Amino acid sequence: MDPDVLRRLHDILGPAGVVADPDLLRGYLSDWRGAYQGTAAVVARPADTGQVAEILGLCHRRGVAVVPQGGNTGLCGGAVPDRSGTQLVLSTNRLRRIRGVDRADQTITVEAGVVLQTVQEAADAAGLLFPLSLGAEGSCTIGGNLATNAGGTAVVRYGTMRELTLGVEVVLPDGRIWNGLRGLRKDNTGYDLKQLFIGSEGTLGVITAAVLALHPAIRSRATAWVALSDPQAAVDLIEIVRATAGSRLSGFELMSAQSVEFVLRHVSGTRDPFGSAHPWFALLELSDPMADAPLAQTLETVLGEAFERELLRDAVVADGSTQVAALWALREGISEAQNHEGPSLKHDITVPISVIPAFVAATDDALRATMPGIRIVTYGHVGDGNLHYNLSKPPGTDDEVFRSRAAELARVVYDSTAGFAGSISAEHGLGQSKREVIADYKPAVELDLMRGIKQLFDPAGLMNPGKVLPEG
Amino acid sequence: MDPDVLRRLHDILGPAGVVADPDLLRGYLSDWRGAYQGTAAVVARPADTGQVAEILGLCHRRGVAVVPQGGNTGLCGGAVPDRSGTQLVLSTNRLRRIRGVDRADQTITVEAGVVLQTVQEAADAAGLLFPLSLGAEGSCTIGGNLATNAGGTAVVRYGTMRELTLGVEVVLPDGRIWNGLRGLRKDNTGYDLKQLFIGSEGTLGVITAAVLALHPAIRSRATAWVALSDPQAAVDLIEIVRATAGSRLSGFELMSAQSVEFVLRHVSGTRDPFGSAHPWFALLELSDPMADAPLAQTLETVLGEAFERELLRDAVVADGSTQVAALWALREGISEAQNHEGPSLKHDITVPISVIPAFVAATDDALRATMPGIRIVTYGHVGDGNLHYNLSKPPGTDDEVFRSRAAELARVVYDSTAGFAGSISAEHGLGQSKREVIADYKPAVELDLMRGIKQLFDPAGLMNPGKVLPEG
Incomplete structure (x- = not known):
């Protein structure tokens, strides 16, 4: 990297804002699984939006490519630099202020580097819920959640990150700041630009803060584990649950016998709730902000109807939080178990x-x-x-x-x-791993429009190059 | 209009597809309130997406401006042509097929010209709910709802049209068709282009069809009418309702005494539920897909807590559907009453x-x-x-x-x-009436990006010119 650019970075950020020590750099140059590996001379760690703007302005003038990085927990290599050593990694890990929580508005305003779990806890402290929930929640950041439009287990009830976002603040590739931090539920005054940044994986600019929607805290919960003959039974079951319980349904996870078998084999302390073999399993969760809502009863009604229609081979409703945790452990252990x-x-x-x-x-x-x-x-x-x-x-x-x-x-x-008219990336994004293959599955006109938008926002191609958009 | 273009329009659309009779034209040249007035030589009425593509391709080659029009119930003149007589009105009123309803997916696929109420009825017939609900639902179309990101009374529970849309089919200004009709709840494969078209008021292309999300049908409902001292009481009350009833809250309408007074004076059959003067009123609705859900009881709990906190001057819970209709009439009569x-x-x-x-x-x-x-x-x-x-x-x-x-x-x-950090158009859009004034309230960088997107999609400026984007 040009020594003059390095000097300017030091001027803007001070010593705490530039990482150049090879030992400290290492963690920024590959993803948490170690599946992608890149290099970079330095990592910039801006402490506020103004500093992000200065860095992007500098990189824009000097033609330096920038790779935004949050918690680095992605699965498609979207936050890892290439191997050229010319890219600047811009870490959001000092953008970690919670700017405000508003109970009447049910909103929280946070900076990009705030860890998801921290947002969940801040909402909880205000008697509210931030429902986004996923495996990496202890280390992934809101900026990364926005950049990849994160999903997880509660989408069935609350939607993805997109549906939970009311406004964003973005630094554009040329260093201009767009303050779109509106905390409004309705705003029809032209094109909804925040939607372009959500899910764009850092290719159009750097999201520095967001206004997120909160929901009422959950005070009742009921969980069941069921055995099914086939996926059709799960599809039929979810229709029954929705018709009866509506938005009380906050989780519906399906698992093949193979998945559960791996967990039982490798994750200590797990045990089979039924003790006999079944081809498929599902975990159902109902929840309600109302205290003492009769959810176990609702669940039993639903399961009763499902038994009558011969959709279930077996079922158990969890009794107490220990049993709930034991059932979720069967679901959440799959990824780890498979590594064995x-x-x-x-x-x-x-x-x-x-x-x-x-x-x-x-x-x-x-x-x-x-x-x-x-x-x-x-x-x-x-x-x-x-x-x-x-x-x-x-x-x-x-x-x-x-x-x-x-x-x-x-x-x-x-x-x-x-x-089957599906999508090859539901919630992980494209990053570097799926950027070429997507060209075979997306209509040409859609790829054309995507490239046009990239060109409009980032004509020099400096924002996270080599990600999302296929070559050509 | 160039006679050769007219001839080509006839070739593409046949006699049923071109309106030139001045008596029949009239209804297309002003909005339903008569607040905006324009002229046009003809109205094109394509019967399918292919015809829309042929018309836009023709207009693109010949430099003819196109004004898409749905039910023509907008409030900002967004669907009315200018007075030049050179613009072509493209009515969606023959694009009225319901392409499919899927109960397991909880989706409906409809063409742009289908009337909102028809979609509500089709959902109902499948045992499901399409929750978008607004005054013009008997004549407004899905295409218009999409183009303006329509809202209404149920947004508090279900979100705006944007949150109810899974996929769209669009004809671009140059006549290319983008088939984005995916019925998926998660799809993170690049920029979410449908979001640009939703709320763009016909300035980026013509939405010809959409996949919409359905919800479980409602089987229980409870409604209350309360008197309040001031808007702060309403804000405090909604916080209590949400904390207790969560997403059962499906309506919360506030009305000043002046609004209700006009209704009582001008709308026959309406009556004051309390008989004494109060400064503000609110209408609350809880609903639930569960049959026999104890919603009246929930409402009474909530109102009891509100009385204890001295938020309410008076309250009544509706008893039976006649009383519910009478309460909603007080809210829904305001617009008409004010005209008197x-x-x-x-x-x-x-x-x-x-x-x-x-x-x-x-x-x-x-x-x-x-x-x-x-x-x-x-x-x-x-x-x-x-x-x-x-x-x-x-x-x-x-x-x-x-x-x-x-x-x-x-x-x-x-x-x-x-x-107060608000938006000057919540749910009506900008159309022609707010396109200039918005320039004073939106950040310059945001207007810049909007103009860039318009230029990218419609470089010749032929799609609904004079709408949404301010001059300059």
Whole structure:
């Protein structure tokens, strides 16, 4: 990096704002899983929006590419620099002020580097709920959640990050600040620009703060674990639950037997609630802001109807918080458990809910035809049509042999997804890992418009180059 | 209009697709209130997306400006052509197919010209709910609802049209079709382009169809009418309702005494539920998909707490559907009632909920200082911070004298709104009436980006010119 640019960075940020020590740099140059690796001479750590604006202005004048980075917990390499060593990593980890909580408005205004869990806790302290919830919540940041339009388990009830965002503050690639921090529920005064930045993975500018919507705190909860013969039973069950319980449904997770088997094998302290084999499982959660809402009763009504319609093989309603935690552990342990079985090839897709049964059957068949003995770890958020279609090697296969076929296996999953009118990235984004493959699945006119928008916002192509948009 | 273009339009659309008879044309050339008036040689009425594409392609090649029009019920003149006679009105009133309803997905796919009420009825027939609800629902169209990101009374629970839209099909200004009709709840594969078209009032292309989200049908409902001392009581009350009833709250309408007084005076069959004067009123509605949900009991709990905290002057919970209808009539009659008192100057604004009390006090003061005796008809959707700040002349003032001061009075309302970090158009859009004034309230960088997007999508400026974007 040009020594004059380095000097200017030091002038703007001071010693605490520039990381150049190779030992400290390391954590910024690869993602948390170590799946992507890049290099950079320095990391800039601005402490406020003004400093972000100065840095982007400088980089714009000097032609330096910028890679925004939050908690670095992404799964597609969207926050990792390339290997050229010429890119500047801009970490948001000093932008961590909570600017305000408003109980009447049910809003919280936070800076990009605030950790998701911190926002959840601040909402809780105000007697409210910030419902976004996902595995990485202890380290991922709001900026990253916005950049990837994060999802998670509560989307079925509260929507994705997009639906939870009322306003954003953004520094544009040329260093101008757009203050779009409106805390309004309705605002129809032209194009809704915040929507472009949400989900753009740092390619159009740097989101520095946001006004987020809060919800009433939850005071009652009920959880059930059910065994199912097939995914169709899950689709039918969710229809019954919704018709009866409406928006009380705050979680509906589906898991294949293979997924649960891995958890029981590798995660200590987990145990099978039924003790006999079943092909599929689902975890249902109802919740209500009303204290003492009769949710267990509602759940029993729903499950009773489902038994009558022969949708369930077995069911248990959790009794007390220990049992609730034990059931969620079966769901939340899948990702970790799968790591004990060799490399995990992860695919995060959505299809319309109604086609899940046909999609799963077709995709499983195609995968088994491609690689006999492959172990398919299917689980996900059925209420959103979102399945994590993860793969483990056939027993006895060499790790590297399995990994070498990753692209081929991904194609099988993506082709099937596209055949069922789905999306090849439900909640993980495109980053660097899916930026080329998306070109085969998106209409040409849509890619054209995306490229036009990129060109409009970032004509010099300095914001997170090599991410999201396919070459050409 | 160039006779060759006219001939081509006839070729594309056939006789049923071109309106040139002056008697039939008239209804397309002004809005339903008659507040805006334009001219056009013909109206094109395409019957499918392919025809829309052919028309836009033709207009693109020939430099003909196009004004898309749905039910023509807008309040800002967004669907009315200018007076040049050179613009082509493109009516969606033959795009009225319901392409499909999916119960498991809870989606409906409809064309732009389908009337909102028809969508509500189709959802109902499938045992589901399409929750968008507004005064014009019997004649406004889904295309118009999308183009203006329509709101209404149920936004507090279900969000605006934007939150109810999963995918769109759009014909771009050059005639290319973008098929973004995905029925997915999660899809993070690049910029979310549909968000640009929603709320763009026909300036970026023509939305021809959409996949909309449905919700569980409502089987229980409870309604209350309360008297309040001031808007602060409403803000405190909504906080109590939300904390207890959560998303059961599906309506919270605030009305000034002046608003209700006009209704009682002019709308036959209405009656005052209390019989004594109060300064403010609110209408609360709870609803639930569960049959026999104890909502009246919940409402009584909430109102009991509000009485204890001395927030209420009086309250009544409706007993039976006749009483519910009578209460809603008091709210829904305001617009019509106000017409009996001379011209209505309408302003549709939002502020953060928490500042409503201070905003109303300051705005009322400023209006009365500008025009002593002015009658302020304030009502709206408090849960969204959305107030219709409508004005009637002081008794005895001449209509034209009052109308001549419309711009000045609007400035008073808008300056006050901006001072409280609000929006000068909550749910009506900008159309032609607010396109210039918005330039004084939006950050320059935001207007810049809006103009850049307009230029990108419509470089020749042929899509609904003279709307949304300020000159310059």
